[in-house]
Amino acid sequence: MTFSDEDIYQAVQHHLPTVNEYVQSHGGAIRLLGTKDGKIYIELTGACHGCSMSLMTTKMVVQKKLRELIHPELEVINVDGTPENELPETVYTEEVYEPEEEVEEVSVWDKVKNIFHKENIEEKE
Numbered sequence: 001m002t003f004s005d006e007d008i009y010q011a012v013q014h015h016l017p018t019v020n021e022y023v024q025s026h027g028g029a030i031r032l033l034g035t036k037d038g039k040i041y042i043e044l045t046g047a048c049h050g051c052s053m054s055l056m057t058t059k060m061v062v063q064k065k066l067r068e069l070i071h072p073e074l075e076v077i078n079v080d081g082t083p084e085n086e087l088p089e090t091v092y093t094e095e096v097y098e099p100e101e102e103v104e105e106v107s108v109w110d111k112v113k114n115i116f117h118k119e120n121i122e123e124k125e
Contacts, residue, residue: 005034005091008038009094010094012035012070023048027047028057036088036090036092038073038075039074042077044058050080058077063075063076
């Protein structure tokens with residue numbers, strides 16, 4: 001790959017709102033942390049942070065779409081606190097893309113539980 005870290009970062013930053021639409025539909029967001037050697041470092045936030053499906057979201061949604069839009073050899077890494085997914089000390093970064101709207105930190109499962117709990121209370125009354 002002959003693109004600089006800065007080129008890749010700017011391309012990702014440009015396309016991130018499009019890729020972020022899917023993640024936002026599930027109550028989460030993508031935060032771009034930086035790029036280094038063709039690798040894009042992100043953090044999934046909101047309901048997606050710590051979700052058991054975050055690896056699938058990273059590889060099958062975010063990485064797949066960025067490969068289509070930018071370059072087929074890009075690798076996306078979700079910096080999730082595990083040793084194999086750490087943010088290197090030196091990455092290219094600029095101003096971080098933040099979604100315009102604040103994302104409520106409530107998981108989908110909590111929303112479902114609240115709906116059923118509310119229905120059970122209404123039935124008893």
